[in-house]
Amino acid sequence: MSLEKLDKRDRQILNLLQDNGRLSNAELAERVNLSPSACLRRVKQLEDSGLVAGYHMHLDMKACGMSGAAFVFVTLDGQGRDSLARFERAIKDINEIQDCYLLAGQYDYLLRVIYRNAADLERIHHDILTNLPGVVRVNSTLTLRAVKHTGKLTV
Template sequence: MNLPNLDRRDRSILNFLQENGRLTNAELAEKVSLSPSACLRRVKLLEESGLIAGYHMQLDMKACGLSGAAFVFVTLDGQGRETLARFERAIKHINEIQDCYLLAGQYDYLLRIVYRNAEDLERIHHDILTNLPGVVRVNSTLTLRAVKHTSKLEM
């Protein structure tokens, strides 16, 4: 199912599920004016098409004891495929690194990290980030508060 082939109901299903992935099929069917069986068929097709990549819940950072987030620009010692691959393999299982983006421009990567306090941030910077393969420079920017945080795409 290609994006241009989505009808109004498919788009509504995607929008409602992005707002609340815990909707029951019956609740979703009522919201989009479909029978539960027709709604379930459409959801299954949307999942099979790859448009629905998964269902996730989100924890509250502060409730988890994480008081801060930082964006970290990383510069590597080279741009070769193996250099990039070594770095990417190394960061995959570091829980403090929440997001990682390969960049075009002045820096090689942008990371979003989370930390408990100033000492934890120093530990992450000194013991983890600067010891990643190929890293020659890290430049961190601390967030004061999140003004907007979403993963919703308007359909």
């Protein structure tokens, strides 16, 4: 199912669930003016179509003891398929690296890294980032505060 084939109710369902993934089926059905069984059927079809990538809980970074985030630009010693694959495999299980994007341009990757304090950031930089396969340079930019953070897509 593609976005072009969605009707108004499907779009409402997707937008409401992006705002609050914990809405009960009964409440969701009422908001989109459907019976609970018809609403549940539509949600199941949307999930099965691949439009819904999953459901998750968003934790507050500071409440979890993480005082900061840094965006880290990474340059590798080569851009061959094997070099990229080694780097990507190595970062998969590093919890401090929250996001990783392959870039086109001056840098090879952009990482979003979270840390507890300055000493923790230094540990991550020295012990983790600079020791990843193929890394020749890291350039970090520290955030002061998040002004907007959303994963919501308007459908």
